Amino acid sequence: MKLNIQTKDSNYPIVFNNSFQNLQVLFEEIRLVGNKICIITDDNVDPLYGDMLENELINISPRIIKYSITPGEEAKTLDTVHKIYSYCLSNQFDRQSVIVALGGGIVGDIAGFVAATYMRGIKFIQIPTTLLSQNDSSVGGKVGVNFQKYKNMIGAFYQPQLVYMNTSVLETLSDKEFASGMSEVIKHGLIRDRDFYNYLIDNANLIRAIDHDTISYMNHRSCSIKGDIVSKDEKEGSIRKYLNFGHTIGHAIETLSNFRYLHGEAVALGMIAACHISFQRNMLSKLELNSIVNTLKLYNLPVVLESLSSEDIYKQLFYDKKVSNNKIIFILLNGIGDCVEANDVRKEEILEGIEFIKRGA
Ligand SMILES: NC(=O)c1ccc[n+]([C@@H]2O[C@H](COP(=O)([O-])OP(=O)(O)OC[C@H]3O[C@@H](n4cnc5c(N)ncnc54)[C@H](O)[C@@H]3O)[C@@H](O)[C@H]2O)c1
Numbered sequence: 001m002k003l004n005i006q007t008k009d010s011n012y013p014i015v016f017n018n019s020f021q022n023l024q025v026l027f028e029e030i031r032l033v034g035n036k037i038c039i040i041t042d043d044n045v046d047p048l049y050g051d052m053l054e055n056e057l058i059n060i061s062p063r064i065i066k067y068s069i070t071p072g073e074e075a076k077t078l079d080t081v082h083k084i085y086s087y088c089l090s091n092q093f094d095r096q097s098v099i100v101a102l103g104g105g106i107v108g109d110i111a112g113f114v115a116a117t118y119m120r121g122i123k124f125i126q127i128p129t130t131l132l133s134q135n136d137s138s139v140g141g142k143v144g145v146n147f148q149k150y151k152n153m154i155g156a157f158y159q160p161q162l163v164y165m166n167t168s169v170l171e172t173l174s175d176k177e178f179a180s181g182m183s184e185v186i187k188h189g190l191i192r193d194r195d196f197y198n199y200l201i202d203n204a205n206l207i208r209a210i211d212h213d214t215i216s217y218m219n220h221r222s223c224s225i226k227g228d229i230v231s232k233d234e235k236e237g238s239i240r241k242y243l244n245f246g247h248t249i250g251h252a253i254e255t256l257s258n259f260r261y262l263h264g265e266a267v268a269l270g271m272i273a274a275c276h277i278s279f280q281r282n283m284l285s286k287l288e289l290n291s292i293v294n295t296l297k298l299y300n301l302p303v304v305l306e307s308l309s310s311e312d313i314y315k316q317l318f319y320d321k322k323v324s325n326n327k328i329i330f331i332l333l334n335g336i337g338d339c340v341e342a343n344d345v346r347k348e349e350i351l352e353g354i355e356f357i358k359r360g361a
């Protein structure tokens, strides 16, 4: 299965498969045979899939080097980027060389930033290995690193030549990481496609069992929703903001809990709070609100927020990068499958939404 992503300046395929087997052919198709390759990965993914990937690429590259980072957000810094520049330079990497990201969103964001900036930009391939990176971070071209205490503060928009999704790597992913990725998949259904949302309910057993065909189909539909939005608004001037559904309160929860909640888990809680606001505004029925909570539960996502103060969460909302002129921007659902942007959500509505997830939705 294949999906083409078209942006203003680029056009690249996302390929869905259940092995690494056709990578050679794809490298030939995008004319990357004969180039030096630097695989960027992390210390969890490397022992699982590093050799497997290298064996696939060995016949098409005169030189493959590998840089593995320590897993976790702490490594997502300019310091790591600096070390990779030095490593590439000492291996005589030039403008024809290729960066291949093998890992989750952290690896993809760092590797993409290196590719975007080394010698003003070299070719870049994404091989996302978490469900979150397959459905979110590898599509859309945002790359970058954290700076001081600010997440993703330094970065660029930089599109890859190819995104390659091998669903079989998801078998080694922890249940918690899998659930976290499902949150963004469900988000795509909620904001844009009611049928896809229903598909996720009807096929939950196959998806949770990582049935390859079902996951490939799911990833394809989920990426086409994100790809469609990004094609129309690459730099977040208008509809790309819809992808922030659940992220306003989600980010605040993520930060205040000191990342005890994984990103997708915090977003699940943020989505419920935003749904409660939508419900109070008569944009969502009680039945729909309950269905959303149950679907998140079905995929082992949290629906009850523990031990954070509503006022603290409210204050934290003003630190978000997305605050514009001191106005908090919310994405609200207009029924399942449609959404709108709102910058007039009152403090009381927000606090009620937070109370709703604290009580246990
Ligand atoms: N660029 C974007 O548009 C965008 C969008 C969303 C999130 N992000 C970024 O993505 C990052 C989070 O990405 P993530 O959730 O993939 O986290 P991650 O990269 O930290 O991966 C999660 C954990 O799973 C491990 N892992 C990865 N693949 C595995 C596999 N197949 N088997 C076993 N273990 C595996 C990793 O080593 C890590 O410990 C954040 O830094 C976030 O800011 C970026």
Ligand SMILES: [Zn+2]
Binding pocket: 136, 184, 247, 263, 267
């Ligand atoms: Zn997200």
